[in-house]
Amino acid sequence: MTGLLVAGCSGGSTGGSAATSTTPPPPPAKVAISPAANGKDVATETPIKVTADGGKVTDVEISGGEHVTGKLSADGKTWTSIGTLNVSQTYTVSATATNSAGKATTLSSTFTTVTPKSIVHTHIFEGENSTYGVGMPIMLTFDKPVQNKAAVEQALQLTTSQPVVGAWAWADDTHLNFRPREFWPANTKVSFDGHLNGVQVSPGVYGAAELTQTFNIGDSLVVVAGTATHRMQVYKNGTLQYDWPISTGKPGHDTPNGTYLTIDKGNPVEMKPSDIAPGAPGYYDLKVPWSVRFTWSGDYLHDAYWSVGQQGSEDVSHGCVNMAPEAAQAYYEEELPGDPVTITGSPLAGTPGDGWTDWFDNWQTLLGKSATHQAVQAGPSGSSLVAPTSVAASTAVAPTGIPVENNAVAS
Numbered sequence: 200m201t202g203l204l205v206a207g208c209s210g211g212s213t214g215g216s217a218a219t220s221t222t223p224p225p226p227p228a229k230v231a232i233s234p235a236a237n238g239k240d241v242a243t244e245t246p247i248k249v250t251a252d253g254g255k256v257t258d259v260e261i262s263g264g265e266h267v268t269g270k271l272s273a274d275g276k277t278w279t280s281i282g283t284l285n286v287s288q289t290y291t292v293s294a295t296a297t298n299s300a301g302k303a304t305t306l307s308s309t310f311t312t313v314t315p316k317s318i319v320h321t322h323i324f325e326g327e328n329s330t331y332g333v334g335m336p337i338m339l340t341f342d343k344p345v346q347n348k349a350a351v352e353q354a355l356q357l358t359t360s361q362p363v364v365g366a367w368a369w370a371d372d373t374h375l376n377f378r379p380r381e382f383w384p385a386n387t388k389v390s391f392d393g394h395l396n397g398v399q400v401s402p403g404v405y406g407a408a409e410l411t412q413t414f415n416i417g418d419s420l421v422v423v424a425g426t427a428t429h430r431m432q433v434y435k436n437g438t439l440q441y442d443w444p445i446s447t448g449k450p451g452h453d454t455p456n457g458t459y460l461t462i463d464k465g466n467p468v469e470m471k472p473s474d475i476a477p478g479a480p481g482y483y484d485l486k487v488p489w490s491v492r493f494t495w496s497g498d499y500l501h502d503a504y505w506s507v508g509q510q511g512s513e514d515v516s517h518g519c520v521n522m523a524p525e526a527a528q529a530y531y532e533e534e535l536p537g538d539p540v541t542i543t544g545s546p547l548a549g550t551p552g553d554g555w556t557d558w559f560d561n562w563q564t565l566l567g568k569s570a571t572h573q574a575v576q577a578g579p580s581g582s583s584l585v586a587p588t589s590v591a592a593s594t595a596v597a598p599t600g601i602p603v604e605n606n607a608v609a610s
Contacts, residue, residue, distance in 0.1 A: 228254025228296035230306040238310035243397035243405065247280040251296035257303065258295040264288040264312075265396060265409060282354065283397035286405050287314040312397070315405035319343045321395055325414040333384075333419045334460045335537025336557045337377040337391060344372035346401040348570035351375065353584065354398045354406075357577040360388040364590050365575050368560070368568035370552075377575065378557045378565060381595035382539065385436055387416040420538045422500070422530075423598050424520050426454055427544035427610070429511050431500075431520065433530060437599045441529070444511025446503065446521040447545070454518050457549025457607035458541040458558035459493040461500075461534055466490065468499065472517060489527035493540045494554040500540065502527035541602055549607030559607040562593070 229252040234241045247267065249256050255275035261267045264285035271278050284290065288311065295305045324338035325331065337357075345351055352367045357377070365379035383389075390413045395406030424431040426447040433441040448454040468490035475482045490501035496518075503510070503521030510521055520542075522530070539558065542549070551559055566572055566587055573584040595601040 224302075225298050225300050226253055227302055227304045228252065228298040230256075230294050230296045230304055232292050232294055232306060232308040234308075234310045236308040236310065240313045241284070241310050243284045243286055243312050244399065245284065247284070247290070247292055249278040249292070249294040249296075251276050254296040254298040254304070256294065257297045258293075258305075260293045261290060263290040265394070282394055283399075284312050285396045286312055286407050288312050313405075315403065315407065317343070317404045318407045319345070319395075319400050319404050320408075321393060321406065321410050323391060323393075323410060323412050325389075325391070325412055327412055328414060330415040330417045330535055332461065332535040332538030333382040333416055333421070334458075334539040334555075334558060335383070335416065336555065337389070339375045339393070341373045341375070341400065343404055344401060345369075345375075346372070347399060348375075350398055351395070351400060352569065352571050352573075354394045356392040356394065357575065357582040358390040358392070358579065359577045359582075360579060362576075362578045363387065364593075365577070366562075366565045366569050366573070367571075367575065368557070368565050369570065370568075376557055378560075380562050380565075380574075381593055381601040382419065382421070382599075383416040385416065385419040389414055389416065417535050418533075419599065420533055420535065421599050422538070422540040424454075424500075424540065424542050425544045426514060426542065429514070431522070431526075432598075434599045435533070441526065443522060443526045446506050446510045446516055447514045447542070448516050448518040448547075449514045452517045453514075453545050453547035454498060454516070454520060454542050455494070455547045455549040455553070455607070456542050456545045456610060457556060458539055458602035459498075459549070460555040460558070461536055461538045461540060462492045462495075462554060463536065464491040464531060464534060466531065468492075468501070470497070470499075470519075473497070488524070489522075489531040491531055491534050496550075496553050498554075500527070500530060539598075539602065541598060541606060543606075544610045546609050548609040551607070556607070558602050561604045562587075 231250045233248045256278045259278050269280040291309045293307045297303045320342045322340045361384040393410035398406045419436045421434045431443045431445045467486040467488045470487050471484040488502040490499045492499050498518050500520040502524045506521045509515045574587045576585050597603045
């Protein structure tokens with residue numbers, strides 16, 4: 200009989216034998232990447248997705264286009280990119296998955312996104328590092344109509360040095376504004392990032408560039424001018440700074456009610472009536488000092504040295520707010536574009552669109568003009584779209600923090 204010789208370690212017992220078993224190592228993890236390798240004309244809405252089988256995703260590196268961010272699933276098995284991809288761009292994805300034994304498997308994939316037949320260009324009104332008043336909306340203009348309005352809103356990001364709640368609101372298919380729920384906190388720094396490259400704004404029409412801008416909000420300077428009281432209050436950073444006698448529009452030329460924003464100014468501004476022919480009775484052509492505009496139709500706060508005797512007691516203007524020279528100069532020198540101006544007590548209602556009239560709308564109306572109907576919650580870490588019911592109630596007080604509702608209706 201043939202025996203099985205088993206070799207043992209030296210110094211061990213010679214009276215028996217030991218059996219050993221070895222657990223096989225786990226198989227390598229498998230990695231899958233989509234879009235597929237060598238893909239052409241990939242839609243920009245298509246997310247990059249990395250999945251791991253038999254392990255977890257431990258690294259994703261993407262080259263090409265703007266920086267791509269993504270989110271890893273709770274189980275670590277799937278990574279998915281966030282937002283749209285850039286148009287006409289070749290992306291290379293390198294992904295690693297690691298199995299339970301720590302062994303890594305890496306896979307790479309390259310694909311190219313669609314080249315659009317038509318491109319939309321977007322302009323932001325705010326100037327780089329310029330300073331605006333606390334009522335100023337962020338104003339975007341698109342050179343082609345936008346149908347996918349929600350997709351555009353979702354691509355926009357705000358970073359603010361102080362917490363801000365607001366909403367995006369569409370005036371029409373080519374104009375989109377952001378307005379805070381209440382006036383901006385004084386001295387806030389605002390950075391806007393429009394991640395519009397790759398956003399299909401309408402069928403076949405894409406954004407093809409990122410849009411960024413940083414600007415500032417200055418001191419709070421809020422005007423309330425009463426047509427019936429013939430007085431104008433100026434509040435600076437929440438405190439009453441001035442209370443001046445004024446004269447507003449006479450009957451037939453009433454200054455319209457509403458919370459407006461200052462648009463531009465000049466010293467002087469040439470003024471003449473639009474409804475009186477040159478040479479006819481009542482015609483004038485004046486160069487008016489210290490003039491600050493708040494409607495497109497020609498209403499200003501300005502120096503009216505000729506009506507000082509009526510200021511405080513009688514309305515004699517053609518619609519402007521007449522002020523004494525020293526008052527007009529003092530306000531002119533502090534004013535910033537976007538400073539709120541509220542006209543009260545007039546029998547004439549304000550006309551939406553005659554000026555920057557975003558503050559005619561209350562919060563609910565503003566939300567109704569958003570395609571997502573969501574609030575924007577912004578701060579130093581960026582912004583997100585959230586349910587309006589999830590944000591804390593406003594504590595702003597009129598007139599310095601927020602205008603009264605229905606401010607544009609006739610008195």
